[in-house]
Amino acid sequence: xxxxxxxxxxxxxxxxxxxxxxxxxxxxxxxxxxxxxxxxxxxxxxxxxxxxxxxxxxxxxxxxxxxxxxxxxxxxxxxxxxxxxxxxxxxxxxxxxxxxxxxxxxxxxxxxxxxxxxxxxxxxxxxxxxxxxxxxxxxxxxxxxxxxxxxxxxxxxxxxxxxxxxxxxxxxxxxxxxxxxxxxxxxxxxxxxxxxxxxxxxxxxxxxxxxxxxxxxxxxxxxxxxxxxxxxxxxxxxxxxxxxxxxxxxxxxxxxxxxxxxxxxxxxxxxxxxxxxxxxxxxxxxxxxxxxxxxxxxxxxxxxxxxxxxxxxxxxxxxxxxxxxxxxxxxxxxxxxxxxxxxxxxxxxxxxxxxxxxxxxxxxxxxxxxxxxxxxxxxxxxxxxxxxxxxxxxxxxxxx
Numbered sequence: 001x002x003x004x005x006x007x008x009x010x011x012x013x014x015x016x017x018x019x020x021x022x023x024x025x026x027x028x029x030x031x032x033x034x035x036x037x038x039x040x041x042x043x044x045x046x047x048x049x050x051x052x053x054x055x056x057x058x059x060x061x062x063x064x065x066x067x068x069x070x071x072x073x074x075x076x077x078x079x080x081x082x083x084x085x086x087x088x089x090x091x092x093x094x095x096x097x098x099x100x101x102x103x104x105x106x107x108x109x110x111x112x113x114x115x116x117x118x119x120x121x122x123x124x125x126x127x128x129x130x131x132x133x134x135x136x137x138x139x140x141x142x143x144x145x146x147x148x149x150x151x152x153x154x155x156x157x158x159x160x161x162x163x164x165x166x167x168x169x170x171x172x173x174x175x176x177x178x179x180x181x182x183x184x185x186x187x188x189x190x191x192x193x194x195x196x197x198x199x200x201x202x203x204x205x206x207x208x209x210x211x212x213x214x215x216x217x218x219x220x221x222x223x224x225x226x227x228x229x230x231x232x233x234x235x236x237x238x239x240x241x242x243x244x245x246x247x248x249x250x251x252x253x254x255x256x257x258x259x260x261x262x263x264x265x266x267x268x269x270x271x272x273x274x275x276x277x278x279x280x281x282x283x284x285x286x287x288x289x290x291x292x293x294x295x296x297x298x299x300x301x302x303x304x305x306x307x308x309x310x311x312x313x314x315x316x317x318x319x320x321x322x323x324x325x326x327x328x329x330x331x332x333x334x335x336x337x338x339x340x341x342x343x344x345x346x347x348x349x350x351x352x353x354x355x356x357x358x359x360x361x362x363x364x365x366x367x368x369x370x371x372x373x374x375x376x377x378x379x380x381x382x383x384x385x386x387x388x389x390x391x392x393x394x395x396x397x398x399x400x
Contacts, residue, residue: 003027018047022054034061050077052089059096071097084121088114092286099284104383111283115294118286126291128204130298133254134305136201139209141257149220149261155228155237157263158182158344160248161256162271163306164290165281167326168248170373171271174337175246177354179347183236184246190230191255198226224262250290253309266320267344270310273326275397276381276388279303300391300398307397326376333373 007024010017025040038061044054052074058065074090081087091114098107119126158175162168176182195201200223202210213219231237236245243265252259259266273281279300282293292298313321322343329336333353341348353373385392392398 052086056089088117108387118294129291132204136209143215147215149217156243156265158246159252159268161253166273167271172248174352177352179349185234185236187249188247189249194226268321270323330376
């Protein structure tokens, strides 16, 4: 709210400042005030008629902005667009148009082009990110597992885990819509922040792990202190004198072995979704901060990494670990949410599935989760199966 006041004050100085208008639109989108967000985006378009990234965001708010005039305009101008980001969003709009026409092969072909543009732009960073999460971090975790520690920690955080587009934001909103005021940090990226700021893992370019972390009890105690301090700075610790808060960072599942050592009383809710639906959901929704999500091959590999870790956790039969199916949740919201609240030792009310909270939501699910819970119909997947079957048939979970 203070940010909005500041931004609106700055508009009095320069009412045509593009960055201020965009920031206001994005803040109001995060707050769920889509009407005001729409108005500010339109003001940006008054300044830049062919700003395709803004038009793309408007289409997400209201489908009416995707019309034939826009499509024709993009097709006529596409070759002349020099800005890579604008070219990406222009292609994303064309892909959505093909989807509307049920031309699914064309949709994916255009999406491939948009993602390729982004991959080329972020090639080095994408390679380092992939090496960190799929190679170096697993090496670090393997060393951690050999250390027996007993950290006396009274905090009882709830970690919502899962792939992007798997229902984590919906689960977060269901929990925070309950009678008890559970504070949420959303995607805090706390562990990522600490690992990078403290340089717990050395060069992300190397295939071999280098670290100054000695994997002794004192190292874990310091890591625990740094992590709790990070949550404290986010005002998640000791809020309302409660030991419970929510963290739904996307990468937390890759750190779960460390989290369990630091927070022995933590509870984990893993959101699962039909594999193909989850993969399509990631690929069709542009996620600029997840570099691996711009390669369909890497999405499949990353999903497989989750499947392997999930099976490992299930086999451990940890009573503080629960899997929630998105399809089951949307088909039977009352029954499934009651079961979830029993697992979390929280009091369930009808508000839990009415989603009448005012959370700040910064994920791609922002618009969707503010609506009533709807059943997930998977019939649309048949339109895409032949397009992806050559990749998918390498994985048992896809064939099943």
